[in-house]
Amino acid sequence: MATLNLGVRYDFNRPVYEAQDRFSIPDLDNPDGGYIRVGTQGIPRGRYFADKNNVAPRLGVAWMPFGSSRSVVRAGYGLYLDSGILNANILSHFNPPFFSLDLVLGPPSLTDAFSGANLPISFAAGVAEDYRDGYFHQFSAGVQHELTPNLLVDVAYVGSRGRNLQLAVDPNQGPPGGPPTRNPAFGPALIITSAGESSYDSLQIRVERRFRGGFSFLSAYTGSRSRDNGSSWMALSTALPGLPQNSFDLDSERGPSEFDSPHRWVLSYIWELPFGRGRPFLKNGGAAAAILGNWELAGIAAFHSGRPFTAYYGASANFSGTSNGANGGSGFDRPNQTGNPVLRDPDPSLWFDRAAFTPPDNTFGAVGRNTLRGAPTQNFDVALYKNLRLGEAITLQLRVEFFNAFNTPHFFLPVNDLTSGNAGRVLGASDSRQIQFGLKLNY
Numbered sequence: 187m188a189t190l191n192l193g194v195r196y197d198f199n200r201p202v203y204e205a206q207d208r209f210s211i212p213d214l215d216n217p218d219g220g221y222i223r224v225g226t227q228g229i230p231r232g233r234y235f236a237d238k239n240n241v242a243p244r245l246g247v248a249w250m251p252f253g254s255s256r257s258v259v260r261a262g263y264g265l266y267l268d269s270g271i272l273n274a275n276i277l278s279h280f281n282p283p284f285f286s287l288d289l290v291l292g293p294p295s296l297t298d299a300f301s302g303a304n305l306p307i308s309f310a311a312g313v314a315e316d317y318r319d320g321y322f323h324q325f326s327a328g329v330q331h332e333l334t335p336n337l338l339v340d341v342a343y344v345g346s347r348g349r350n351l352q353l354a355v356d357p358n359q360g361p362p363g364g365p366p367t368r369n370p371a372f373g374p375a376l377i378i379t380s381a382g383e384s385s386y387d388s389l390q391i392r393v394e395r396r397f398r399g400g401f402s403f404l405s406a407y408t409g410s411r412s413r414d415n416g417s418s419w420m421a422l423s424t425a426l427p428g429l430p431q432n433s434f435d436l437d438s439e440r441g442p443s444e445f446d447s448p449h450r451w452v453l454s455y456i457w458e459l460p461f462g463r464g465r466p467f468l469k470n471g472g473a474a475a476a477i478l479g480n481w482e483l484a485g486i487a488a489f490h491s492g493r494p495f496t497a498y499y500g501a502s503a504n505f506s507g508t509s510n511g512a513n514g515g516s517g518f519d520r521p522n523q524t525g526n527p528v529l530r531d532p533d534p535s536l537w538f539d540r541a542a543f544t545p546p547d548n549t550f551g552a553v554g555r556n557t558l559r560g561a562p563t564q565n566f567d568v569a570l571y572k573n574l575r576l577g578e579a580i581t582l583q584l585r586v587e588f589f590n591a592f593n594t595p596h597f598f599l600p601v602n603d604l605t606s607g608n609a610g611r612v613l614g615a616s617d618s619r620q621i622q623f624g625l626k627l628n629y
Contacts, residue, residue, distance in 0.1 A: 191246035197267045198240065199319055201232025202275040208285075209233060209278035212310035212372055214358055219371030221281050233278050234317040240267050242321070260342075261327040268320035274352060274378040274419065277311040310358060310375035318380045320350040328390070340392040351382030354419035355433035356517060359509045363548040366504075366513040374515035376429070381436055384414035384443065400458030400465075407451045412443040429517035431498075431510070432550050441555035442494040450490035457483045485568040485591075492563070493599060494556035497521055497543055500603040505545040520551035521604060527558060534612035537561075537600035545604075561597040561612075565590055585624040593619040 203209065203224070210221040211233060225231045242265040249259045279285060328342025358375040360366045367373065388410035395403050415436050430439045460466040462479020469475070498518040501511050509515035521543035529539055538558055545551070569587040576582055590596070596616040601608040 188247065188249040191244070193244040195242040195244065196240060197242065197269065197319075199237065199267070199269045201230065201234055201236055202272055203231035204279065207231055209312075210281040210284065211278060211312045211315075212281060212358075212375060214310070214369050214372060214375065217369065217371060219369070221283065224278065229315070233275065233313045234315050237319040240319055240321075241265075242267055256332040258330045259328075260330065261325075263323070263325045266322045266324060268322070268351065275313055277376065277378065278313065280311055310372045310377075312377055314377055314379040316380075317378065318350045320348065320352060320380060320382070322349075323347040336396045336398045338392075338394045338396070340390075340394070342390045343388070344390055345387045346385070348382070348384035348386075348414070350380040351384060351414070351416070352419050353379050353382035353416040353436070354429050354516075355379055355381065355436075356429050356509055356515055357433060359433045359515065359517070360507070362506045362508060362550055364507040366507060366509040366515075374509040374513070374517075376516060378419060382414065382416050382419075383440075384412070386410065386412045386443075397456070400460065401456070403453065403455040405451070405453045407449075408447075409449055410447065412446040413440060414443045415439040415441075417444040428498075428510075429515065431506075431517055431520050432508075433517070435550075438550075439555050441557065444494065444556065446494055446556070448491045451488070453487045455483075455485060459483060480573045482571040482573070483568070484571065485566065487564075487566050489564045490562065492560040494559050495599050495602050496555050497527070497538070497553060497558060497602050497604055497609075499545060499551075500605040503545070503605050505547065506550050507548050508550075519546065520553045520555075522546055522552045532561075534597060534600075536610050537612055538610050540604060540610045543604055558602070560599045563596055564594055565596065566592050566594070579629060581628045583626040583628060585622075585626060587622045587624070589620040589622070590618060 207223060207225045209224040209231070211224065211229065213220045213222050222229060224233055244262075244264040246262040247260065251257060251259060324346045326342055326344040328340060328344075330338060330340045332338050355377055356375050357377055358367045358369055358372050360368050388408050391407045393405045395401070416430065416439060430436060432438060458465070459478070459481040461481065462475045463469055465479065498520050499505060499511060500518060504510055504512035504519060506519045507513075508517075510517040510519050522545070523542055524544050525539065525542035527538045527540075527542035529536065532538065537560070543553065567587070567589050568591040569585065571586075572584040574582045574584070595618075597612045598614045598616070600610055600612045603609060
């Protein structure tokens with residue numbers, strides 16, 4: 187027996203524009219500088235032309251081999267569009283002549299805050315004219331098998347390929363050794379392109395025991411590999427801030443995604459403790475049954491690999507001589523590697539060997555993106571619930587919940603800015619154990 191599902195979807199994402207066309211783009215080809223207003227010189231109002239070929243097919247197959255009701259083979263494929271361009275398109279609003287940004291160097295006093303020198307900042311930003319909507323190929327194939335009437339095993343391969351993803355670059359970045367910018371009429375640029383690519387492959391195993399006899403659990407393991415040439419143009423993570431080291435060599439940016447986790451295992455469970463009326467122990471009632479009866483134990487245990495991060499030189503340094511770091515750009519130089527930075531017994535006082543890295547000299551660093559990893563994480567959340575029946579359909583539940591029950595330290599990523607005196611050190615951790623008490627009325 188087999189079931190086949192076919193579908194298709196069409197998306198049209200209209201480029202965002204300003205009601206009075208107060209967007210502009212930097213004319214990086216003009217040696218005299220200047221900005222071009224949208225809606226003129228063949229430039230559309232939204233800076234780029236709409237993508238009109240966003241046809242997204244879907245396919246799903248389910249098959250029970252040999253008519254067995256205990257095994258199911260499933261497979262699927264879908265193409266999914268990404269419409270997250272709104273935040274990026276607003277960058278065209280911050281260009282002259284409709285917007286100006288000035289840096290005022292004044293004394294540290296609110297009363298005289300704007301009395302210093304007024305320095306205009308050249309900000310060349312926007313969206314690439316050839317921008318296209320991003321999309322993902324997502325596909326999977328797996329087998330579900332019922333070992334017993336209450337125990338289900340699910341094994342699947344799940345993968346995806348991302349194309350035309352948002353990626354920020356600096357098209358005005360100069361060559362190593364200088365000058366820092368290709369067009370000296372502008373400073374560093376921030377242009378959003380659709381040059382991003384990603385790949386994800388995983389083996390996913392799930393074992394589920396349905397609730398019976400007062401106990402159930404769900405255990406899930408994922409072994410995966412995620413690679414891309416940029417995980418976020420907004421650089422929201424400290425794993426790798428800024429633009430690519432070299433905006434003209436995106437292949438050298440390909441590496442582990444900032445969210446890459448090669449191994450992840452999660453176990454969730456719920457157990458009605460065997461005490462009280464209708465349970466194996468203390469089932470005849472009494473004071474002990476009243477105290478120990480009707481309790482439930484539940485919890486979630488999670489283990490996963492450490493997050494990757496990149497060693498780099500911060501804004502105070504610029505060894506390549508390009509529009510990175512100290513020359514005002516958002517990109518940062520990476521080092522060369524002369525030894526093994528991975529320590530045998532890392533700890534928060536020193537997670538990686540800083541001496542294994544040396545700065546480049548008028549060139550780009552050879553160290554790749556996200557070559558180091560932070561500490562793995564293990565976490566246990568545990569809860570105890572006691573149900574008190576107050577009526578035919580009313581139950582009061584007493585709840586005691588322990589988050590990070592064993593007070594396991596969850597370290598932040600180490601300082602990865604090699605210009606910092608704290609480089610290689612872990613300076614913080616997430617919340618320690620928390621205990622929460624509560625009442626829940628079900629009716």
